[in-house]
Amino acid sequence: MTIDALSEICGPARTPVAWVRPGHVGYVGPDLGVDPHSPSVAMLSVGLDAPLVVHSAQGPIRTGSSFAPARTTQRVVATRGWILALFVDPAGAPATAIADEMTTAAGPFGLTHRRERELVELCNGPLVDPDHIYARAIAGPAPVADxxxxxxxxxxxxxxxxxxxxxxxxxxxxxxxxxxxxxxxxxxxxxxxxxxxxxxxxxxxxxxxxxxxxxxxxxxxxxxxxxxxxxxxxxxxxLPATKVFRAGIHFDLGTSPAS
Missing domain, CATH: 1.10.10.60 (Homeodomain-like)
Structure with missing residues (x-):
């Protein structure tokens, strides 16, 4: 599905947003067609208009939201509409704080975040607030760090x-x-x-x-x-970096150095 087609579903005023904050990097927008990848940090994915399909070594997993620990190879595909991709710096806020919010599991993946509906509403609102999204994704207290x-x-x-x-x-x-x-x-x-x-x-x-x-x-x-x-x-x-930079995404760098 093209971005033009998606705009008919999501409304012409909706602009893809990516952000960089201390502790987290995120993206809210259409599926950009990623290849299998393995981030060095943990990743939470949420389908904002329809479920996701997570392609992994365990086979395809259909779910509303998925949490992948660091270094887990995956390819997340939106069945329709937009997605949230939230990369979590494990040192700034241990990824287990999000992993504990997932209600089921399949192999290394946590599935179905407890506040999945709330995260969808936050991402689909008129203003995407990265820090609010991050706070609700973690919700509970992070484990004590060394x-x-x-x-x-x-x-x-x-x-x-x-x-x-x-x-x-x-x-x-x-x-x-x-x-x-x-x-x-x-x-x-x-x-x-x-x-x-x-x-x-x-x-x-x-x-x-x-x-x-x-x-x-x-x-x-x-x-x-x-x-x-x-x-x-x-x-x-x-994805190639050049494809991301040319995808019409609004980049929000905040005011602080990133993690």
């Missing part, structure tokens, strides 16, 4: 271009490298290296959306080459 890992994650977010070495950080924390890496993954739900890639990608997107050259933004974020950024973006999002 302050050591939180500090490390904050340092990575503050300097995404820097290549952090696990052995150096582990030594500073008085831990073995193996124990630190295991602790980071258990706390964040994603790997130490994957978390660095995610933050480099977000830094690049912020730069490009702000009007800077995409190649320069990718290099400034720490990618070795523009093609490395392109491959990372497609692996995590399921």
């Amino acid at each position: 302050p050591r890992i939180e500090r490390v994650a904050a340092i990575i977010r503050s300097d995404p271009a820097h290549t952090f070495r696990a052995e150096h950080i582990a030594a500073n924390l008085g831990l073995s490298t193996t124990h630190f890496l295991r602790l980071f993954t258990a706390q964040c739900g994603t790997t130490f290296r994957g978390y660095q890639r995610w933050n480099r990608m977000i830094h690049t997107v912020r730069g490009a959306v702000s009007g800077h050259d995409l190649t320069r933004s990718a290099l400034d974020a720490g990618f070795a080459t523009p093609s490395h950024f392109s491959e990372t973006f497609r692996d995590m999002i399921g």
